Amino acid sequence: MSHEMNTVLGLYNYWIVIFLMMTGFYVVIAKGNLVKKIIGLNLFQISVFLLYLSMGKINGGTTPIYPDKSFFADLQDQSSTMPVYSHPLPSVLILTAIVVGIATTALALALIVRIHEAYGTIEEDEILLQDQEA
Amino acid sequence: MQQHLPILLIITPLVAAPLCLLLRQRIAALALALAVCWSTFAMALWLLEIARNTPGGITYQLGGWAAPWGIEYHVDTLAGLMLVLISGIAAIALSFAPRSIQDEIPAGQHYLFATEYLLCLTGLLGICVTGDLFNLFVFLEISSLSAYALISLGRSRRALTAAFQYLVMGTIGATFILIAIGLMYMMTGTLNMADMAERLKRTIELREQTVVVHQTRTILVAFAFLSVGISIKMALFPLHLWLPNAYAYAPSVVTGFLAATATKVSVYMLLRFVFTVFGVQFSFQTLPFDVGLMALALIGIFAASTTAIFQTNIKRMLAYSSVAQVGYMALGISFASENGLTGGIVHMFNHALIKGGMFLAMGCLVFRLGSVELTDLRGVGRRMPLTMFAWVLGGLGLIGVPVTAGFISKWYLISAVLERGWWPIAVLMLLSSLLAVIYIWRVVEVAYFQEPPETDPPVQEAPLALLIPTGLLIGANIVFGLWTTLSVGAAGEAARQLLGASP
Numbered sequence: 018m019s020h021e022m023n024t025v026l027g028l029y030n031y032w033i034v035i036f037l038m039m040t041g042f043y044v045v046i047a048k049g050n051l052v053k054k055i056i057g058l059n060l061f062q063i064s065v066f067l068l069y070l071s072m073g074k075i076n077g078g079t080t081p082i083y084p085d086k087s088f089f090a091d092l093q094d095q096s097s098t099m100p101v102y103s104h105p106l107p108s109v110l111i112l113t114a115i116v117v118g119i120a121t122t123a124l125a126l127a128l129i130v131r132i133h134e135a136y137g138t139i140e141e142d143e144i145l146l147q148d149q150e151a
Numbered sequence: 152m153q154q155h156l157p158i159l160l161i162i163t164p165l166v167a168a169p170l171c172l173l174l175r176q177r178i179a180a181l182a183l184a185l186a187v188c189w190s191t192f193a194m195a196l197w198l199l200e201i202a203r204n205t206p207g208g209i210t211y212q213l214g215g216w217a218a219p220w221g222i223e224y225h226v227d228t229l230a231g232l233m234l235v236l237i238s239g240i241a242a243i244a245l246s247f248a249p250r251s252i253q254d255e256i257p258a259g260q261h262y263l264f265a266t267e268y269l270l271c272l273t274g275l276l277g278i279c280v281t282g283d284l285f286n287l288f289v290f291l292e293i294s295s296l297s298a299y300a301l302i303s304l305g306r307s308r309r310a311l312t313a314a315f316q317y318l319v320m321g322t323i324g325a326t327f328i329l330i331a332i333g334l335m336y337m338m339t340g341t342l343n344m345a346d347m348a349e350r351l352k353r354t355i356e357l358r359e360q361t362v363v364v365h366q367t368r369t370i371l372v373a374f375a376f377l378s379v380g381i382s383i384k385m386a387l388f389p390l391h392l393w394l395p396n397a398y399a400y401a402p403s404v405v406t407g408f409l410a411a412t413a414t415k416v417s418v419y420m421l422l423r424f425v426f427t428v429f430g431v432q433f434s435f436q437t438l439p440f441d442v443g444l445m446a447l448a449l450i451g452i453f454a455a456s457t458t459a460i461f462q463t464n465i466k467r468m469l470a471y472s473s474v475a476q477v478g479y480m481a482l483g484i485s486f487a488s489e490n491g492l493t494g495g496i497v498h499m500f501n502h503a504l505i506k507g508g509m510f511l512a513m514g515c516l517v518f519r520l521g522s523v524e525l526t527d528l529r530g531v532g533r534r535m536p537l538t539m540f541a542w543v544l545g546g547l548g549l550i551g552v553p554v555t556a557g558f559i560s561k562w563y564l565i566s567a568v569l570e571r572g573w574w575p576i577a578v579l580m581l582l583s584s585l586l587a588v589i590y591i592w593r594v595v596e597v598a599y600f601q602e603p604p605e606t607d608p609p610v611q612e613a614p615l616a617l618l619i620p621t622g623l624l625i626g627a628n629i630v631f632g633l634w635t636t637l638s639v640g641a642a643g644e645a646a647r648q649l650l651g652a653s654p
Contacts (some may be wrong), residue, residue, distance in 0.1 A: 045319060058322055065329050065423060072337050110285050115168075117292045124296055128303055128315045135308035135320050144312055 030071040037064035051132065051140040055125045062118045066111045073107035081105045156198045157224040157599035160234065160544045161277050161608040163187055163190065163194075168269040171262055179383050180262035181249050184269055186600075188242040191272070195238040199231035218282070219343035223283035229496065229645035233419050236500055237412045238278070240507050240624070241272045244408040247620035252286070255402040256304050271297040275416050284332045284342045284428075287420070288325065291384070292357040294416070297647040298409055313396035320383055326489075327380030333597040334373035335428075338364050348428050365433050377424055385417030388451025389480055391474040398470035399523075403514030406466065409471055411507030415499045416630060418480050423445065425484070427647040435487045444485040449579060456586035460593070465523045466513055468507065469589055472549060476502045479564060483579075486567045492646035493639065494563030500638050501548070501556035508624030509545035511539050515621060516614035521537045528594065529595060530602070530603025534610040537618055539598050541625040546591035548628045557633040559639060 025032075037060055044057025081102035129139055136144050152159075152378040161536070167187040171180040202208050208227030214216060226234070246269060256264055274294025279289050299321065303314035333525040336342060351364050364370060379390070385396040394414075398406050425434045434440045452475045459471035483495025513523055515538040520527055548557035561580070568577045570628075604611070630639045 024557055030253060042323075043167065045323065051315065056318060061323070065326055065333065068330065069333050107333075113285070113289060117289065117296075120296055121292075121318065124299060125315065125318055128299075128311055128318065131303065132308075132311045132315065135311055148309060148312070 022141075030067070034064050034068045038065065051129045051139045051141065052126075054131070054141075055122060058125070059118065059122060062114070062121075066114060066118075069107040069111045069114070073104035075101055078103035079102055085128070126135050153197075153201070154211070156194055156201070157209060157226055157280050158213065160191060160194050160198065160238075161273060161280060163191055164276070165273045166271040168266045168273065171265040171269060177258055177261040179531055181245075184265040185245055186243075187269060188238065188245045188272065191276070192235070192238040192242045195231070195234040195276075198226055199228075199235050199641070202226045202231040203228055203641065208648075214615060217235055219346035221479055222286050223282040223343055223345075224280045225345070226280060227645070227648055228641050229419070229422065229648065230279045232496070232500065232641045233416065234276060234534050236415065236503055237275050237490050238505050240411045240503060241268075241275075241408060243620045243623050244404055244411070244507065247407065247511050247514060247617055248404045250614060250616040251404050251518060252402060254291075255404075255513060256517065257307055260304065264301070264402075264615040267297045267300045267304075270294075271408075275412050278416050278425050280417055282344050284335070284344060284347065286342075288329055288332060289468050289485065291328065291420075294413070295325060295384075296496070299410070299444045301405045302397050302514075304405065305400040308311060309396065310400035313393075313400045317393040317397045320390075323346075324380045324383030324390075326382070327345060327376045331373040331380060332378035334369050334376070338369050338373075343530050344423065344428050350429060351429065351433070361649075364458055365429075365437065368593075368626060371438075374429060374434075374440075376401065378421075378440070381417055381421045381424065382447075385414050385421065385481075386474055388454055388474060388478060391455070391477075394474060395470040398510075399464055400465040403510065403517050404574070407510035407514060409506050410510050411503040414477055415503050417486075418495075418499050420479070422484065422492075422649060430485055441485045443486055444481050445576075447483060448478040448481035449576070451475065452482070452583045453579075453586070456583055456590070459590045460586065461512065462590075463525045465516075465528070465594060466510070467523060468594075469509055469513070472587065472590065473506055475587075476549070478508070479560070479580075482576075483560075483564050483567065487650075488567055488570060488572065489643070489646050489650060490563055490570055491567035492649060494560055494567050496642035496645055497563055497638055498560035500642065501560045501628070504556060504624055504628045504631065505545050505548040508544055508621060508628055509549075511617075511621040511624060512542040512545065515617045517595070518617060519611055525594065525597055528598050529601040530598070531610065532595075532599035532643060534603055534628065535612050538613050538621070541618075541621050543596075544625050545628060546587075546594070548632070550587045550591060554629065554639070556628045558632055558636055563639070 020049030041057045041064060045054050045061065048054055048057060078101045132144070133139050136147055140145060164187050168181055171183055173184065174180045201575055211224040213222040213224065239583065252261060252264060274290045277290030278294065281290060299314045299318045302317060303311050315585055337345060337590050339347055341347050345402040351370065354361050354363050357367065362396060375394045375593055378444050383390045401409065416467055425440065429459065455471045455474035455478065459475065461470035462471060480495045483491045483498060515535065516531065519535060544555070548555035551557040565577050565580060568580065
């Protein structure tokens with residue numbers, strides 16, 4: 018396979034990230050419904066989570082848990098090698114980022130509920146219209 | 152005690168915030184928050200004193216895990232100055248709060264206000280203290296989320312839409328910063344700022360070629376994401392759209408607090424990334440970051456000042472003026488010279504005092520008049536002489552009249568311009584100050600030269616509980632216009648450290 022094909026196909030995880038990111042970004046900008054905006058924002062954030070997760074993943078890598086004694090016993094018998102670990106830190110970071118994402122979504126939804134109580138609508142253009150009349 | 156100051160500064164408000172929530176009682180929660188804010192201010196002053204006397208600044212390793220594996224807190228002069236500024240403004244603005252929020256926020260929500268306020272303070276202080284990139288992102292989100300909630304407490308229903316708009320733009324900005332941190336981590340394998348700066352200069356093997364990490368495309372993309380993300384957060388023109396509504400419709404105290412601190416902390420982030428992490432060489436010589444920043448700063452100063460002239464809502468007018476003032480800070484940074492940086496940092500400090508004081512004075516007006524529309528301010532200079540006098544002193548600071556703090560920062564900015572011989576920019580800066588004269592004068596004219604409306608009973612001066620905090624901030628504006636040892640001294644030191652840290 019040529020070098021170019023490798024960069025296109027071999028980096029498919031990043032293509033997925035970019036596709037999700039742009040979809041989310043587009044939804045945030047283009048949609049007038051506040052809930053849809055938040056869904057777009059979520060998509061945007063999740064794409065970044067995938068970016069982090071895929072950078073820590075190694076082909077054939079396992080969870081980085083220190084093996085117990087029986088594993089080392091097997092090791093001597095079957096002449097297998099130490100396992101390859103995936104990098105745990107990006108996953109840990111993303112756990113925090115997910116929590117932040119949930120907090121943002123919760124706050125945004127709470128605001129939408131209050132906006133609906135105050136304006137009777139969650140469509141951006143109708144809210145704008147009411148603000149201009151007032 | 153002394154060695155644990157950097158963490159105490161963060162932990163105290165962080166622990167007090169949920170306590171306020173548990174107290175559920177208005178007076179107890181506010182009293183606790185006040186005590187915490189003032190003790191934080193005392194700790195910050197102490198910390199700045201130590202940091203200035205320690206070469207290289209103080210480092211604190213969380214949980215005893217050595218950097219770069221553990222999270223490191225690092226306080227140098229710049230961080231120390233920011234800590235003093237943020238905690239000082241927070242303490243004074245919160246002293247203003249009990250009386251001011253009586254009318255503006257339902258009494259049942261006061262303990263929630265105290266909780267959110269302390270969380271916001273935690274986040275802002277954390278950004279300045281941390282030496283770890285991911286930690287910075289988390290603190291950024293803590294401060295932003297609580298800021299959205301604080302803004303939504305405003306009386307008008309527009310506060311809700313303003314908070315929502317800020318939430319969407321703020322989250323996009325923070326996510327951009329997160330992407331940038333991810334890309335940088337990908338190339339260097341570290342999250343510690345000092346370690347990152349070191350590793351960005353190393354060479355690596357990439358596709359059978361030896362390249363410096365700096366010059367890889369990944370780092371260039373990270374820099375782009377970072378500058379856009381931070382620009383949203385600091386409301387640099389043209390990414391300022393969230394700011395005017397957020398400031399105009401938030402409760403007075405919240406506007407005073409956020410206007411004085413939130414955008415300043417973002418400017419601090421910009422300084423940290425551009426100078427400490429990426430380094431002057433990369434940002435200003437490899438990339439034309441200075442040209443871009445300077446262009447946006449100048450356009451922003453003029454566009455925002457002009458828009459401010461046409462506002463009828465005075466809080467909105469001051470908000471646009473804030474966007475213009477962020478332009479001055481960015482302008483100072485874009486020179487990347489000692490005088491320019493000193494000017495930028497001093498302006499960050501002085502503008503926080505000026506705008507904080509002016510927005511608190513607006514709070515006094517709201518307390519008595521219930522409105523911030525220009526037409527409702529007729530003759531208010533005679534009814535509320537002290538409040539309007541404070542407001543005008545602040546306005547003079549915005550223009551940059553001598554004896555006020557605003558003059559000092561503009562002096563340093565102008566001398567940085569002349570040092571380079573770019574006199575057209577100096578002319579532009581003077582012209583933009585004239586725009587400030589126009590929008591300040593519009594208010595002065597209405598407040599002093601028009602007859603007050605006949606109301607029964609006549610409007611009275613604001614109570615002392617509101618006047619004293621306002622006076623403190625406005626007074627500081629005059630003090631730092633005459634006595635510059637602390638502000639300019641520390642800012643100059645910070646500028647030298649930033650420039651020297653990465654020659």
